[in-house]
Amino acid sequence: MTSLVKRCLPLMTLLMLPALIAAPTRSAAQTPPGPAAPASLPAASLYMLRASWTSHQGRTIDLLSLRGEVVVLAMAYTSCTMTCPLITREMLAVQKALPPDLRANVRFVLASFDPARDSVAVLRAHADKMALDARWLVLRAPAADVRQLAVLLGVRYRQLPNGDFDHSNIISVLDGDGVLRFQSPQIPADRPALVRAVTAAARSSKR
Amino acid sequence: MPRTNTPRAILLLAALLGAMASVVRAQRATGALYQHIAAGRYRPIFAAGVSDSGVAVRTFLLATLPVTNADYLRFVTANPEWKRSKVARVAADSSYLRHWSGDETLGPTAPPTAPVVNVSWFAASAYARAAGGRLPSTAEWELAASRFRRTFANADVLSARVLAWNGGATPRTQPAVGLGIVSDDGVGDLHGLVWEWVDDFNAVVTSGESRGDSGPDAGLFCAGGAALSADPSNYASFMRYALRGSLRGSYSLSTLGFRVARDIDAATTKRRPR
Numbered sequence: 001m002t003s004l005v006k007r008c009l010p011l012m013t014l015l016m017l018p019a020l021i022a023a024p025t026r027s028a029a030q031t032p033p034g035p036a037a038p039a040s041l042p043a044a045s046l047y048m049l050r051a052s053w054t055s056h057q058g059r060t061i062d063l064l065s066l067r068g069e070v071v072v073l074a075m076a077y078t079s080c081t082m083t084c085p086l087i088t089r090e091m092l093a094v095q096k097a098l099p100p101d102l103r104a105n106v107r108f109v110l111a112s113f114d115p116a117r118d119s120v121a122v123l124r125a126h127a128d129k130m131a132l133d134a135r136w137l138v139l140r141a142p143a144a145d146v147r148q149l150a151v152l153l154g155v156r157y158r159q160l161p162n163g164d165f166d167h168s169n170i171i172s173v174l175d176g177d178g179v180l181r182f183q184s185p186q187i188p189a190d191r192p193a194l195v196r197a198v199t200a201a202a203r204s205s206k207r
Numbered sequence: 208m209p210r211t212n213t214p215r216a217i218l219l220l221a222a223l224l225g226a227m228a229s230v231v232r233a234q235r236a237t238g239a240l241y242q243h244i245a246a247g248r249y250r251p252i253f254a255a256g257v258s259d260s261g262v263a264v265r266t267f268l269l270a271t272l273p274v275t276n277a278d279y280l281r282f283v284t285a286n287p288e289w290k291r292s293k294v295a296r297v298a299a300d301s302s303y304l305r306h307w308s309g310d311e312t313l314g315p316t317a318p319p320t321a322p323v324v325n326v327s328w329f330a331a332s333a334y335a336r337a338a339g340g341r342l343p344s345t346a347e348w349e350l351a352a353s354r355f356r357r358t359f360a361n362a363d364v365l366s367a368r369v370l371a372w373n374g375g376a377t378p379r380t381q382p383a384v385g386l387g388i389v390s391d392d393g394v395g396d397l398h399g400l401v402w403e404w405v406d407d408f409n410a411v412v413t414s415g416e417s418r419g420d421s422g423p424d425a426g427l428f429c430a431g432g433a434a435l436s437a438d439p440s441n442y443a444s445f446m447r448y449a450l451r452g453s454l455r456g457s458y459s460l461s462t463l464g465f466r467v468a469r470d471i472d473a474a475t476t477k478r479r480p481r
Contacts, residue, residue: 043296049329144341151328151409151456152297156428158410161262166412168428186426 041067046152047178051145053111056123056138063178069107070201071174072194075146075155075167077114078126078138083169086187088130090171090194095135097195102202108136111149113157113165115140154183173197176205241268241469242393249346249353252444262346268469269343269351272384272395273403274334276307277319279326282334284311289330298329302459306380320383322401322464328456331404331465342406343468345451349444352397354390365398369443372399377462398443401464402450411452 041047046063053061072091076084091108098106112118118126123138132138141149150157157167171189173182182197184190243266250261283289283304290310294303304325308314317323326334328342335341343351359365368388387396397403412428454463 045295046297048295048297147406147409148329148332154409154455156409156412158407158412166428168412169426188426 042177042179044180045178046149046174046180049148049152051141051148053139053141053145054120056120056127058120058124061137061139066107066109066174067178068176068205069105070176070198070205071107071109071178072171072198073109073111073153073174074169074171075111075113075150075153075157077112077165078118078122079114080164083187085130087169087171088132090184090187090189090191092130092132093191094194094198097191098198098202102199102206103135105202105206106135106198108132109139110136111139111141111146113146113150113159113167114163115143115146117163153180173201175201240271241467242271243471244269244347244351244354244392244394247350249350251346251349252441252448264344264346264350266471267343267347268340268471269347269392269394270340270466270468271393273322273401273464273466274331275319275384276313276317276321276323279323279334280311280313280319282337286333286337289333294330296457298457299327300457300459302461303327303330304459306461316380318380318383320385321381322384322396324381324401324461324464325459326404326463326465327459328404328408328454330459332406335465335467338467340467340469342404342465344407345405345410347468348397348403348405349447351390351392351394354392355388357391358388366441366443369398373443373446402447402460402462404463404465405451408451408454409456411448 047067051063053063055061072094074087074091076087078084088110091110095103095106095108112123118140120140123140127136127138149155153170153172155168155170157165159165169185169187171184171194172180173194175181181201182194184194244264246266247264248261249264287293288295291304291307292310302325304323306314306316306325308317313319332342355362355365359368381401384396384400387399389395390397
């Protein structure tokens with residue numbers, strides 16, 4: 001009996017192996033899955049979750065690096081001919097309407113739904129075409145990071161078979177800690193409300 | 208010599224079968240086995256911009272069973288940032304793991320073999336990544352959940368079962384995984400146990416306020432598709448659609464769990480004869 005057990009043991013171990021290694025024991029190395037940001041961040045901060053964004057200038061952007069600035073953020077894609085240009089124009093109008101002393105403290109961010117088609121070069125061309133100044137970032141990221149940001153913002157989207165996207169027209173305002181302060185759900189936006197929200201957030205983060 | 212060998216062979220066989228049974232039990236407990244889900248087409252109930260033949264789904268792997276409390280406890284132990292007391296509020300609301308007794312204690316309302324519930328989309332996604340996989344897409348999940356021809360020759364019987372479950376009361380304590388109906392592909396508990404997160408739950412692009420028409424609100428959404436077409440005959444999938452449309456990523460619900468999916472790695476596919 002003992003010899004039988006001995007003989008079977010390697011086989012049994014082998015059979016048990018999938019069950020033993022089944023449950024994940026550590027995080028995937030490349031994208032830390034969980035909140036691992038500085039403890040000083042508020043628990044409601046969007047910057048608690050990591051993602052790897054690249055800007056239209058080809059720079060790697062950690063959204064956490066935007067800490068301290070008020071961020072006006074929308075998701076769009078550059079080949080969109082319907083509401084996306086309207087979203088960008090709305091944000092440009094907000095930028096123009098801000099009190100001049102606050103402009104340097106407000107960042108405008110467009111994050112692309114479309115990593116397949118929105119390469120850095122395409123994003124740069126789009127920034128040029130829309131005349132976006134140095135306060136703007138047009139970002140791309142792997143599809144999983146795009147999904148994560150959309151979920152954080154409550155943005156709904158889906159890709160259509162022709163490559164285009166159906167998507168929410170939400171414009172969000174984040175305070176200096178990356179906490180969501182205001183969302184404009186639709187286009188055309190309530191621009192006075194949006195400007196008020198950005199101004200208030202910028203004033204309190206300046207203090 | 209052969210005479211003494213025969214009982215030994217039987218013993219060996221019995222030991223082998225015993226070992227295999229314990230593996231099956233263990234895998235029932237961890238939900239770690241994966242089944243091949245052959246490529247197919249998923250026809251969404253709201254099919255704006257989708258051709259009549261539906262969305263193409265590539266062959267993928269889907270966990271045989273939902274993730275259990277025991278599985279999730281191992282994940283939380285290895286990744287303490289997902290403990291109930293540590294998790295960032297932005298990633299999981301205050302209901303997160305509330306059926307557990309403590310940070311690393313399951314307790315009476317969280318049997319180890321029951322599916323884990325009260326987990327947010329962020330938490331489920333993190334678990335799936337740590338397991339070397341991902342959450343299934345809506346199309347993948349629905350395709351897998353539609354394959355019950357062997358068990359239910361008549362699709363209406365399955366529909367009736369699923370609807371009866373939808374209408375039933377939520378148990379205070381979830382029963383164990385692996386006891387429910389099994390799909391043709393060998394996937395268990397797709398219907399009748401818990402709702403499940405999908406990666407693109409937020410692909411439901413309709414406003415919450417849609418009575419009669421189910422079209423996206425023109426101001427809220429940029430939707431370039433053609434007129435929406437619905438298949439009202441599949442009421443159960445409509446309910447799943449409605450649930451997904453109502454979720455936010457941080458929501459943690461007592462009836463919502465998840466299972467892991469995986470891509471078929473390129474090397475395996477290549478080795479197959481053409």
